[in-house]
Amino acid sequence: MDKKDLFGLCPFVTSQKILSGKWSIYLLYLLKDGPVRFNELMRMMPEEITHTTLSRQLKSLEEEGLIVRKEYSQIPPKVEYFLSEIGNKFDKVLLAMGEWGEEYIEFLKEKA
Amino acid sequence: MDKKDLFGLCPFVTSQKILSGKWSIYLLYLLKDGPVRFNELMRMMPEEITHTTLSRQLKSLEEEGLIVRKEYSQIPPKVEYFLSEIGNKFDKVLLAMGEWGEEYIEFLKEKA
DNA sequence: CATATAGGTATCCTCCTTGATACTAGGTAT
DNA sequence: ATACCTAGTATCAAGGAGGATACCTATATG
Numbered sequence: 001m002d003k004k005d006l007f008g009l010c011p012f013v014t015s016q017k018i019l020s021g022k023w024s025i026y027l028l029y030l031l032k033d034g035p036v037r038f039n040e041l042m043r044m045m046p047e048e049i050t051h052t053t054l055s056r057q058l059k060s061l062e063e064e065g066l067i068v069r070k071e072y073s074q075i076p077p078k079v080e081y082f083l084s085e086i087g088n089k090f091d092k093v094l095l096a097m098g099e100w101g102e103e104y105i106e107f108l109k110e111k112a
Numbered sequence: 113m114d115k116k117d118l119f120g121l122c123p124f125v126t127s128q129k130i131l132s133g134k135w136s137i138y139l140l141y142l143l144k145d146g147p148v149r150f151n152e153l154m155r156m157m158p159e160e161i162t163h164t165t166l167s168r169q170l171k172s173l174e175e176e177g178l179i180v181r182k183e184y185s186q187i188p189p190k191v192e193y194f195l196s197e198i199g200n201k202f203d204k205v206l207l208a209m210g211e212w213g214e215e216y217i218e219f220l221k222e223k224a
Numbered sequence: 225c226a227t228a229t230a231g232g233t234a235t236c237c238t239c240c241t242t243g244a245t246a247c248t249a250g251g252t253a254t
Numbered sequence: 255a256t257a258c259c260t261a262g263t264a265t266c267a268a269g270g271a272g273g274a275t276a277c278c279t280a281t282a283t284g
Contacts, residue, residue: 004158052272092208105123150262162243164263183261187260
């Protein structure tokens with residue numbers, strides 16, 4: 001029996017692929033409290049990131065159905081990003097991940 | 113004020129980096145029920161993966177402190193991998209991620 | 225006229241991860 | 255004598271993600 005690509009079949013393989021982008025988790029975290037504009041996201045990013053990269057990351061999260069892009073027809077442009085329904089449900093993972101991350105940071109300090 | 117690398121400071125940035133390997137999440141999932149040998153892991157992987165790649169993934173998880181490598185001095189060699197204490201605490205994230213992953217798979221089916 | 229604004233795309237380059245292959249150890253089975 | 259077993263490492267090639275830069279829109283402002 002051949003081994004198959006389990007994307008869309010195994011929840012862990014599927015999650016792994018969704019989260020593979022360098023900023024996916026942090027973007028979901030930034031969007032969890034409501035709509036944010038493109039340049040606001042830029043300023044909220046923890047490290048330097050080009051708008052090219054941010055644009056690509058947002059586009060792929062949108063294509064995967066986790067976030068929604070809403071464009072206002074005005075000059076200068078205004079675009080808001082916010083979580084979709086399935087994106088919103090990711091909050092439990094974020095919560096657990098935030099708690100684990102803090103414990104891991106403690107672990108790193110003790111090790112040092 | 114310059115933006116900095118928040119690894120070791122922000123729980124989400126830190127988690128993202130830990131989980132960046134292509135198989136990290138699935139490996140933590142496979143190891144959650146106890147020690148597993150190298151070749152057993154090979155056979156449990158959902159897709160084809162070379163032993164070179166598996167070896168590297170395990171090594172980096174070990175260096176990050178999430179798993180422990182135990183080598184038995186015997187011929188042929190026997191090596192077991194299992195979760196460290198901080199690796200074990202990741203189970204809550206896995207649980208939430210598993211549930212979300214299943215909902216996301218449902219979402220994909222409805223969309224199709 | 226030049227410039228700033230917000231939110232992008234197009235293109236190229238580079239680096240990192242992964243994959244493929246060959247090689248290793250020492251003992252046991254055929 | 256040869257092959258097989260486990261659990262790797264060393265080396266090289268390929269692919270993809272990310273970064274840098276230039277360019278685009280249409281309007282308002284100096």
